[in-house]
Amino acid sequence: MSMVVTVGTIVAVVISALLALLMIPILVWLERRVCGLIQDRLGPNRTNIAGFRLGGVVQSFADVIKLVVKEEYYPKHISKHRWLFILSPIITFASALLAFMVIPFADNLRVFDEIIPMQALPVDWGILWYLAIGSVGVIGMIFGGWLSHNKYSLLGALRASSQMISYEVALGLGVATVIMVYGTIDFNSMVHWQSGTLFGVLPAWGVIVQPITALIVIIALFVETNRAPFSVAEGESEIVAGFFTEFTAMKFAMFFMGEYVAMNGASAVIITMFFGGYQLPWLSTADLISNIELIATIATVVIPIILYYFVAWMKKNNSVRVTLSTDGGRSFETKVLSWVLFVMGFLAITALWAVVFSNSKDAISIAVTLIQFCIFVTKLMIFNIFFIVIRWTLPRFRYDQVQMVGWRYLLPLSLVNLFVTALVIVGV
Amino acid sequence: MSKKVKKVTRYGNSTKERLYLPAILEGLKITTSHLLQNLSDINSVETLEYPEEQPTDITSRYRGLHRLTHRADGTIRCVACFMCATACPAECIDIVATTRDDGVDDKMPLQFNIDTLECIFCGYCVEACPCDAIRMDTGIFSIIGKKREDFILTKDRLLSHKGVFGEEISRA
Known part of the structure; x- marks a missing residue:
């Protein structure tokens, strides 16, 4: 293995891990702000460091500090198996994190005559890894619920496991359909398959080729991540807090963060399988590389426009009512952030043009990889917001309804879908 | 005296309603419209910037401190x-x-x-x-x-x- 590959792989691992971990505070913050705005409230917008509140995202870091320094409380009866009790949130968190690691966040980087896969775990059977490791998370929940010696926790753990069993079937059949269509179990090849066009006009995204499969897999992944409307395992209104009733401080935070990492991973899998992954519609990686000059021109026009509208939006909304005399340093913050954004935009455009004029193949490859990374993060954020909006739109299903939807509707539907797809593939 | 029978319309049995997905889209439309409205103009949220803003609607029947x-x-x-x-x-x-x-x-x-x-x-x-x-x-x-x-x-x-x-x- 050459030096370039080693460095590239390490960079890929670091970026992938940062993408998963840094997304946690942002998602926790987004969940609160989006929920607030949907319900005509403001949400947390006060916490700040030296007047910089960044829309309230600082609140998440304050929460982390609070949870870290909080008292570690163990119920008295958990004495012999305390190590397992502590291990259970770690299992859930680690499995969610590891499941995210196979997602390609950009196309294979061809640089210095080497090929560096842009995923933390460069395997060509990514979907199997995701299914396998993603399901391990429920073991942590079962351990936690069982060891709590608490009826609510036990009920939560039972619900989590039964829910997992009933939807894993539909998820597996949906994924099998996807594998049949794409003819691969490698995430990166799936994205390549989707970069073509359908009938010459539509982008060949999975959601257009296989809309029913997309629906089944999205529903099953909602269940897999324990998100509303399928959050019966947590079920605050019925069973206190479900399997993590007895967990405090950082142990609770691990379960909590695990949920967001799992949600992030589910979004990543959905966009990789059905929404073209890291690619823009109609544009494959080769197109991006050969048309880098055009892309730089478009970026030179589009980035200032986006920045202009974003700064205008920030100026309008990072403010307090006119009736108030003090704005708590918000206008100063807006000014500083605007300048930072403009400088960053300017640097990005300059760097892009520098790459174009240098005309070196390696530099263009790296630039294209970065562009694809930005596209991936944008799609990821859109899907995470979709997850959040769904949570604050739908009421939680009753437990029997969850099981009924899983066994009586989703399973037959996915079976029929599988057979029809198989017939079409064999017939065509 | 004739019996008066009132016909009550039962909802939830049509195919559209049993499919459940149109209702989800309907709900998403409402929540997203609220989200986008408030996102485009944060001051359209009816709220009180407490403690900078104090409530003005305390009536004479309000039980405050003794x-x-x-x-x-x-x-x-x-x-x-x-x-x-x-x-x-x-x-x-x-x-x-x-x-x-x-x-x-x-x-x-x-x-x-x-x-x-x-x-x-x-x-x-x-x-x-x-x-x-x-x-x-x-x-x-x-x-x-x-x-x-x-x-x-x-x-x-x-x-x-x-x-x-x-x-x-x-x-x-």
Whole structure:
């Protein structure tokens, strides 16, 4: 293995891990702000460091500090198996994190005559890894619920496991359909398959080729991540807090963060399988590389426009009512952030043009990889917001309804879908 | 007399409703419209930027922090009859009575403590008082302290509170 590959792989691992971990505070913050705005409230917008509140995202870091320094409380009866009790949130968190690691966040980087896969775990059977490791998370929940010696926790753990069993079937059949269509179990090849066009006009995204499969897999992944409307395992209104009733401080935070990492991973899998992954519609990686000059021109026009509208939006909304005399340093913050954004935009455009004029193949490859990374993060954020909006739109299903939807509707539907797809593939 | 039969429309049995997905889209439309509306103009959210903005809709019937009223001559109206302490369901009123030697009345409280950590702000003390000596018309809705003793309202503190709805002195 050459030096370039080693460095590239390490960079890929670091970026992938940062993408998963840094997304946690942002998602926790987004969940609160989006929920607030949907319900005509403001949400947390006060916490700040030296007047910089960044829309309230600082609140998440304050929460982390609070949870870290909080008292570690163990119920008295958990004495012999305390190590397992502590291990259970770690299992859930680690499995969610590891499941995210196979997602390609950009196309294979061809640089210095080497090929560096842009995923933390460069395997060509990514979907199997995701299914396998993603399901391990429920073991942590079962351990936690069982060891709590608490009826609510036990009920939560039972619900989590039964829910997992009933939807894993539909998820597996949906994924099998996807594998049949794409003819691969490698995430990166799936994205390549989707970069073509359908009938010459539509982008060949999975959601257009296989809309029913997309629906089944999205529903099953909602269940897999324990998100509303399928959050019966947590079920605050019925069973206190479900399997993590007895967990405090950082142990609770691990379960909590695990949920967001799992949600992030589910979004990543959905966009990789059905929404073209890291690619823009109609544009494959080769197109991006050969048309880098055009892309730089478009970026030179589009980035200032986006920045202009974003700064205008920030100026309008990072403010307090006119009736108030003090704005708590918000206008100063807006000014500083605007300048930072403009400088960053300017640097990005300059760097892009520098790459174009240098005309070196390696530099263009790296630039294209970065562009694809930005596209991936944008799609990821859109899907995470979709997850959040769904949570604050739908009421939680009753437990029997969850099981009924899983066994009586989703399973037959996915079976029929599988057979029809198989017939079409064999017939065509 | 003919039987009147009212036909009740049953919802939820049509294919569209049983499919459930159109309803989800309907709901998403509502939530996203709220989200985008508030995102484009944060000040369209109807809220109070507390504590910079204070509530302006406190009515005269609002049960705020207690106060002890005065007589026309400025002395305390309370005659230490213990009616409020008896009526109090939270038992948060602690009165020590003493004789009054200025000739205005026979009795007055030497000590009149209300523990606001126990008080449930039910207003029974105000209803029970025969002399209109205790009232809850101060409009104060928050009390701040750094230790438990800060939350015990003494006689002096209760007398210093002002009523915000006119009537300064006792009506009785």
